[in-house]
Amino acid sequence: MATFEYTRLPSSTHNLRFVCVLPDEAHAIVRCDMYTWISDNLPERTYRALSYTWGDDASKVPIILNGKEFLVTANLEDALRHLRSASFREEDQELPLWIDAVCINQEDSDERDSQVRRMRSIYEQADHVIIWLGKYNEPTDGRFKIDLRRWGIGEVEDNSEVMARAAFVLALLLKEKANPAKPTSEISVRLEDYIHANNMQAWAQLSRLFNRPWFERLWIIQELAVSRQAIVLWGNLRIAWPTLEKAAKFILRPGNAVLSLHIQKLFPLLGAHRITQVALQSMLNVDTKNILTVLHNTQNTKCSDSRDRLFAILGVVDDTEDVDIDYSIPVTKVYTRWAQKRIKRLNTLDILSACADSSRGGDLPSWVPDLRRPFGQDRILWNHSQTSVKRYWDFLPSRFSMGRKHPLECTHLSFSQDGLGLSIDGEFLGKIEALSQVADVVTDLRDPADLTTRLRNIVDLWSVNSIPMLSNNFRDALLRDFMPFKPSNFELERAYDAWCEYNGTPKGIQSNVPPNVNQSRQETAMRDFERALFPRVHNCQMFKIARKDDYSPKVGGIVGGNCGAEIGDELWRLRGGLTPFILRRLSTAPNAEHRLISPCYLTGHMYPQSSSAEVLVTLV
Known part of the structure; x- marks a missing residue:
C-alpha cells in the first residue's frame, strides 16, 4: 500500500487539517479521512481536539489515512480505536478531530513553527478537548508500585472497566466532599x-x-x-475533567473535613498533586504576566523537545516578548537568546532566580536557566523572590531610595562579544565555611502522615553538628524571615518554639512556649507547623559563612540541595538580583570570572540595597 504524503497547506496561518475516524468493526484497522479547512471561517461545533501522550515514537503502527498507510504511535492508535466506539454520542462522533501528530506535518519545520504559534487558538476554538488516558491496562502501569502494607490490601487487581468505574465513582464522591454545601444525586455512598x-x-x-x-x-x-x-476518556469510560481536578484538590487540602485516620493516611500516597501541577488555575503563586512563575510550576513536567519548555507555555502567559519560536536553532541558543533579551528589556536579573548550577552540563552560561532540569532552589525562597521583594520595593517610601538608582535595576550591565559572559555590579558578602548535609524528609518514611521524628532529627543535626555557633540566626535561617526591619513570620517563630518544646527541644535551641496549652489543640498546631516546616527543610541544606572581621556575627543561610554548593564558594549580592547568590570563583586573579551556582537565602541580606562596596563581577 502506498505511503501517505502531505500536501502543503495553502497557508499555515489560515488553514488547518482535520481527520474523521471512519466507523468499522472493533478489531479492524483504523481508517481516517483528512481534509483542510480555512480556520478563519469555522462554524460552531466544528471539531474536537485530542490531548494525549505520544508514547514510544520508535515503535509505530499503521493506520489508513486517505486510503494510504500512515504510521502513528500505539497510544494514538488506541485512542482513535476507542473514539470510533460507542463511548460518545453520535453527534459528537460526527465532529472531526484535530491531532497534532497527524494534522501537522512534523517534517516541515516552517509549518511546525507556524502551527505551534496557533496552538492556543486551536484548543480554544475546539468544541471540546478529549483527554485520552489510555486503556484500562497499559505497559506504563508497571512502574506504578504500591506498598501493600500501607494500603492494607492483599494485592492490587489489574485494571478493568469495573475497577475504572469504581475509581470514577470515588472521584465523584471526593468532589462532593469538597463541596458539601452543594450536594448532588450523582452517588449514594459515603467516603467512609x-x-x-x-x-x-x-x-x-x-x-x-x-x-x-x-x-x-x-x-x-x-x-x-x-x-x-x-x-477525560479512560478506555470506554468518560468523566468531566473538573470532577477529577476537584477531587485532587480535596485530597491535597481536605481542610476541616472529618475523615477517618485510615483515609487521611491514604491521601499522601495517591499522587493527586500530579493533577494540580498541570491545571493552571490550581497552581500556586502563578502570575501569567511573569513567565518565570509558570516555568517554575511546570518544571517537573515532560516534553520530547527541550525547546518546548518555553514554547509550550506561550499560550497561557502574557510575558512572551523575549521568546521567538524557532525549531531550527539548538536548545542552548533558544535559552540564551531568551535570557539575554529578558535581562536587556527589563534591566533586572530576576531570571537568575531560575538558575541552579546551569553550567554543569558544559553547554550553557551559568546565568542562563537550564530548563531541562528542575530549578533547584527551595520553594520558600522562590515564592519570596517572585512576590515579596518586588512588592516591598513597590511600597517602600521614596525617601529610602531618594537620589539613588533603584536596587532592582542593573548598573554597568554588559554582555561579552560572544554573548556568553554577563558583567554586573555586585557586593561580596563572604565565603561558605560550613555546609550541612542535604535534608531528605521522605525517603524510607514508615508513616507518610508522621513527619515529626524525621523533621526533628534534621533540625537537631543542622543546629548542632553541621552549623554550630549560629546563635539566634539559626532560627531565622531555618524559617526564612524575609522582612528587613522586623520579623514578618512572628507566628511561625512562636509555633517553632512550641514545636521544639512539645517534641523535646533540639540541642542548642532555646524555646519559650507558654505552659498549660490544651494538648489536643497543641497536637493540631504541631501538625500544621510541620506542614509549614517541610518545604523549608526537604531537599535543602544549610550553610554558614565566615566572618568578615572579628566583630561580625556568624551568618547562615539555606540553599537548594541539588545545586552543588561547596565550602569555599562565595556569597554575593548582585545589582538587579532578587536574592543573594552563591558564586564560584574560577581563578585566584583579583578580577576572575565567576560561575553562578544558585540563588540562596542569607540571614540579614535578603533585600537589595545600594552599597559603596560594589565591584564589577563577570558571570560565565
Missing part, C-alpha cells in the same frame, strides 16, 4: 465506605489513574487552560 478492604481497590485504581503518563506532559497545561470543555 471506602476504608474497607474490598473497596480499597478503588483507591488503588484512582492512584493508578493519577500516575498515568498523561499527567506528566507539558503541553497539556495549555490544552487544559484554554479549553471550553475537557472530557
Whole structure:
C-alpha cells in the first residue's frame, strides 16, 4: 500500500487539517479521512481536539489515512480505536478531530513553527478537548508500585472497566466532599465506605489513574487552560475533567473535613498533586504576566523537545516578548537568546532566580536557566523572590531610595562579544565555611502522615553538628524571615518554639512556649507547623559563612540541595538580583570570572540595597 504524503497547506496561518475516524468493526484497522479547512471561517461545533501522550515514537503502527498507510504511535492508535466506539454520542462522533501528530506535518519545520504559534487558538476554538488516558491496562502501569502494607490490601487487581468505574465513582464522591454545601444525586455512598478492604481497590485504581503518563506532559497545561470543555476518556469510560481536578484538590487540602485516620493516611500516597501541577488555575503563586512563575510550576513536567519548555507555555502567559519560536536553532541558543533579551528589556536579573548550577552540563552560561532540569532552589525562597521583594520595593517610601538608582535595576550591565559572559555590579558578602548535609524528609518514611521524628532529627543535626555557633540566626535561617526591619513570620517563630518544646527541644535551641496549652489543640498546631516546616527543610541544606572581621556575627543561610554548593564558594549580592547568590570563583586573579551556582537565602541580606562596596563581577 502506498505511503501517505502531505500536501502543503495553502497557508499555515489560515488553514488547518482535520481527520474523521471512519466507523468499522472493533478489531479492524483504523481508517481516517483528512481534509483542510480555512480556520478563519469555522462554524460552531466544528471539531474536537485530542490531548494525549505520544508514547514510544520508535515503535509505530499503521493506520489508513486517505486510503494510504500512515504510521502513528500505539497510544494514538488506541485512542482513535476507542473514539470510533460507542463511548460518545453520535453527534459528537460526527465532529472531526484535530491531532497534532497527524494534522501537522512534523517534517516541515516552517509549518511546525507556524502551527505551534496557533496552538492556543486551536484548543480554544475546539468544541471540546478529549483527554485520552489510555486503556484500562497499559505497559506504563508497571512502574506504578504500591506498598501493600500501607494500603492494607492483599494485592492490587489489574485494571478493568469495573475497577475504572469504581475509581470514577470515588472521584465523584471526593468532589462532593469538597463541596458539601452543594450536594448532588450523582452517588449514594459515603467516603467512609471506602476504608474497607474490598473497596480499597478503588483507591488503588484512582492512584493508578493519577500516575498515568498523561499527567506528566507539558503541553497539556495549555490544552487544559484554554479549553471550553475537557472530557477525560479512560478506555470506554468518560468523566468531566473538573470532577477529577476537584477531587485532587480535596485530597491535597481536605481542610476541616472529618475523615477517618485510615483515609487521611491514604491521601499522601495517591499522587493527586500530579493533577494540580498541570491545571493552571490550581497552581500556586502563578502570575501569567511573569513567565518565570509558570516555568517554575511546570518544571517537573515532560516534553520530547527541550525547546518546548518555553514554547509550550506561550499560550497561557502574557510575558512572551523575549521568546521567538524557532525549531531550527539548538536548545542552548533558544535559552540564551531568551535570557539575554529578558535581562536587556527589563534591566533586572530576576531570571537568575531560575538558575541552579546551569553550567554543569558544559553547554550553557551559568546565568542562563537550564530548563531541562528542575530549578533547584527551595520553594520558600522562590515564592519570596517572585512576590515579596518586588512588592516591598513597590511600597517602600521614596525617601529610602531618594537620589539613588533603584536596587532592582542593573548598573554597568554588559554582555561579552560572544554573548556568553554577563558583567554586573555586585557586593561580596563572604565565603561558605560550613555546609550541612542535604535534608531528605521522605525517603524510607514508615508513616507518610508522621513527619515529626524525621523533621526533628534534621533540625537537631543542622543546629548542632553541621552549623554550630549560629546563635539566634539559626532560627531565622531555618524559617526564612524575609522582612528587613522586623520579623514578618512572628507566628511561625512562636509555633517553632512550641514545636521544639512539645517534641523535646533540639540541642542548642532555646524555646519559650507558654505552659498549660490544651494538648489536643497543641497536637493540631504541631501538625500544621510541620506542614509549614517541610518545604523549608526537604531537599535543602544549610550553610554558614565566615566572618568578615572579628566583630561580625556568624551568618547562615539555606540553599537548594541539588545545586552543588561547596565550602569555599562565595556569597554575593548582585545589582538587579532578587536574592543573594552563591558564586564560584574560577581563578585566584583579583578580577576572575565567576560561575553562578544558585540563588540562596542569607540571614540579614535578603533585600537589595545600594552599597559603596560594589565591584564589577563577570558571570560565565
